[in-house]
Amino acid sequence: MDKIVLEIERYSPEKDRKPHIETYEVPVRKEWVVLDALNYIKDKLDGSLSYRWSCRMGICGSCGMMVNGEPKLTCATFLTDYARGGSRVRIQPLRYFPVIRDLVTEISDFMMKLKKVKPWLIRENGAQPEREFLQTPEQLDDYKQFSMCINCTLCYAACPVVGLDKDFVGPAAIALAQRYNKDSRDQGSARRGAILEHPEGIWGCTFVGECTRVCPKHVDPAGAVQQYKLEASVNWLKSFVLPWGQKHESKGHEDTGT
Amino acid sequence: MRARDMKTQAPKIAPQYTLYHPRWYRERVSTYWWLQQKGYLKFVLREISSVFVAVFVVVTLFQLNALRQGPDAYEHFQHWLRTPVALSINIISLCFVVFHTITWFNVAPQAIPPIKLRGRKLPAALIATSNFAAWLVVSGVIAWLVLR
Numbered sequence: 327m328d329k330i331v332l333e334i335e336r337y338s339p340e341k342d343r344k345p346h347i348e349t350y351e352v353p354v355r356k357e358w359v360v361l362d363a364l365n366y367i368k369d370k371l372d373g374s375l376s377y378r379w380s381c382r383m384g385i386c387g388s389c390g391m392m393v394n395g396e397p398k399l400t401c402a403t404f405l406t407d408y409a410r411g412g413s414r415v416r417i418q419p420l421r422y423f424p425v426i427r428d429l430v431t432e433i434s435d436f437m438m439k440l441k442k443v444k445p446w447l448i449r450e451n452g453a454q455p456e457r458e459f460l461q462t463p464e465q466l467d468d469y470k471q472f473s474m475c476i477n478c479t480l481c482y483a484a485c486p487v488v489g490l491d492k493d494f495v496g497p498a499a500i501a502l503a504q505r506y507n508k509d510s511r512d513q514g515s516a517r518r519g520a521i522l523e524h525p526e527g528i529w530g531c532t533f534v535g536e537c538t539r540v541c542p543k544h545v546d547p548a549g550a551v552q553q554y555k556l557e558a559s560v561n562w563l564k565s566f567v568l569p570w571g572q573k574h575e576s577k578g579h580e581d582t583g584t
Numbered sequence: 585m586r587a588r589d590m591k592t593q594a595p596k597i598a599p600q601y602t603l604y605h606p607r608w609y610r611e612r613v614s615t616y617w618w619l620q621q622k623g624y625l626k627f628v629l630r631e632i633s634s635v636f637v638a639v640f641v642v643v644t645l646f647q648l649n650a651l652r653q654g655p656d657a658y659e660h661f662q663h664w665l666r667t668p669v670a671l672s673i674n675i676i677s678l679c680f681v682v683f684h685t686i687t688w689f690n691v692a693p694q695a696i697p698p699i700k701l702r703g704r705k706l707p708a709a710l711i712a713t714s715n716f717a718a719w720l721v722v723s724g725v726i727a728w729l730v731l732r
Contacts, residue, residue, distance in 0.1 A: 339607040395621070424608035432608055464703050486624055489613040534627040535691060549694035556697065 328354040330409045335418040337425050354409040360400040361389050377429035387478030391429050392418040397480035397540045420483040436479055439495050443503035448514025465510040472505035472550055474543040481537035481547050487530055494530040497537035497547030504550040523558045630687045636680035689715040
């Protein structure tokens, strides 16, 4: 049976000052993904290896890692794609995140940013509706793509701005804000704009486009941010040219969340 | 007793580590981050290309100024355009401007809100292709005007 060498970045906060690489030889099976190889190592070779995973089917977004320098969901990355001629695969924790141990990253900063953009339906008066809001398939289509995000944070590991500016809200959070802005049932875009129309929000993005390239769910965060920029500019221009017109309706109740 | 041992022993292994505050490892982003990945390098080159767009504009403005000053000045300017320095500036600028155009046209579908025709989103490839087609047509018309 074919074998492949996995070079895994290990870091123990108790023992190490910085991460080091350890290598493991694992068999290559046709149907194996990188996550299967990690599970093989954990079961058979080294039980101390730490990493996150749950669903094994690209839904939970837990098993994101750097595979040969690329952010990947390891449950959706086949080992056979790397196993050519005794090749080696390097597995590292997702870039730009603090590392807790081995391949486990610290994502509370992302969770805080995500909450900041209010990713939930906001209604003007905050009252509970008496019946469900109706939505046409076309209206659903306006935001459906952005709603596919699974918070796997691969886009954060792909974005150099995330690495260089720790206050940047980041691709997934902005795409999810756009997911609610584009929802016909939502009335909170002005409130989200107050948070996102800043250098740390949409204007922090320089349109490198790597977030979209690595997204396993084809959310296109880069597109979401650029379209948001255009809308923000048009709104700004409108408020400038038509000061009596529809201004940011920033009042209202904090109806949900927070 | 054992817990106390651990507390007193831990600092010997790693001074910053305490029992309840694990030390996270943070890697510094290298100054040369833009050289470490093809996508990053392409992005930086695309951004730098705007400088060469400006160079083309400045050269054109100088050319217009020479035209305004009369035939002698224009002749002088054209002479300068034939010098190796001017030629190399223009060739490098042309390469960057072409790169600028191609890369921006390719990302155009992402940068504009989805265009809907009969309730269907226009495919991204069509938006990019129509940009390229318009570019070709305009270039063709200009070439015809100049070369006829």
